[in-house]
Amino acid sequence: MTTTIPLWDHAAPYAAKGHEDEMPHLIPFIQPGSESAVIICPGGGYGFLADHEGAPIAELLNRAGISAFVLKYRVAPHRHPAPMTDGQRAIRYVRAHAEQYGIHPSKIAVLGFSAGGHLTATLGTLYDEGQPDHEDPIERESSRPDRVILCYPVITMESYGHAGSRENLLGPDVSAEQIKAFSAEQQVKADAPEAFIWHTSDDQAVPVENSLRYALALGAHGIPYDLHVFEKGSHGLGLAEDDHAVRAWSDLCLTWLKNQGW
Structure with a gap:
């Protein structure tokens, strides 16, 4: 039976009417001896969560000696x-329980695919240091990920983003202020985490410009990144095990994580 970790002991905040009982949660894949962890955000256009972008990625990380959630x-x-x-609560939770899992609190990365990549990029740009006087010890922790991994991510809410993700996240009537606030390439700060990014140049669902512009934004702030653009490959490939060229992304990513001390 798969273990699940509810993110709250009570009803989650900001519940949609009629869906108050839906509890966001983490599924742990703890690798004994690992001091680092990666939180995985599957994609699905903010409308569903793609199974092939969840557990198989955690198992890959486990084989490389890295814990995952x-x-x-x-x-x-x-x-x-x-x-x-x-997403912020997940980072705070893992950080608050780092000792329990044998994880160093400064070795918590987030990895996301497609719309999950947008969530990951948002977590890497809109973070806070926590509330030190909060009654809930989890809320005292920083929500900043130490590294981010973006896999064919939705980055922007502008025209070259993904209309379905934007509408599911922000609704049909989106203001200019919301578009800017949730276009991650416009929110990169000088202390944003380093990133590994990959995309395919002929992605018809989420144009490669999403990844390119995020990389440029990081570069403008002097933040290191590792960017890989593969010539061909459809959207939503996950591990891309049937694509000889694109499946190299996982080895490249694991090498990058190793070089980061993960």
Whole structure:
């Protein structure tokens, strides 16, 4: 039986009407001896969560000696700020329980695919240091990920982003302020985490410009990144085990993590 970790002991905040009982949670894949962890955010356009972008990725990380957690965050009909709140809570939870899992509190990365990549990029740009006087010790922890891994991510809410993800997250009537606030390439700060990014140049669902512009934004702030663009490959490939060229992304990513001390 798979273990699940509810992110709250009570009802989650910002619940959609009629869906108050939906509890975001983590599924742990703890690798004994690992001092680092990766929180995985599957994609699905903020409308569902793709199974092939969850557990198989955690198992890959385990084989490389890294602990992982798959995040089951809320999607439509839940809207912002529910997904971001779930992601921030997940980072705070793992950090607060780092000693229990044998994880160093400064070795917590987040990895996301597609819309989960947007959530990951949002977590890497809109973070806080926690509330030191909060009655809940989890809320005292920082929500900043130490590294981010973006897999064919939705980055922007502008025209070259993904309309379905934008509507599911923000609703049909989106203001210019919301578009800017949730276009991660426009929110990169000088202390944003380093990133590993990959995409395919002919992605018809989420254009490669999403990844390119995020990399440029990191570069403008002097933040290191490792960017890989493969010539061909459809959207939503996950591990891409049937694509000889694109499946190399996972080895490249694991090498990058190793070089980061993961």
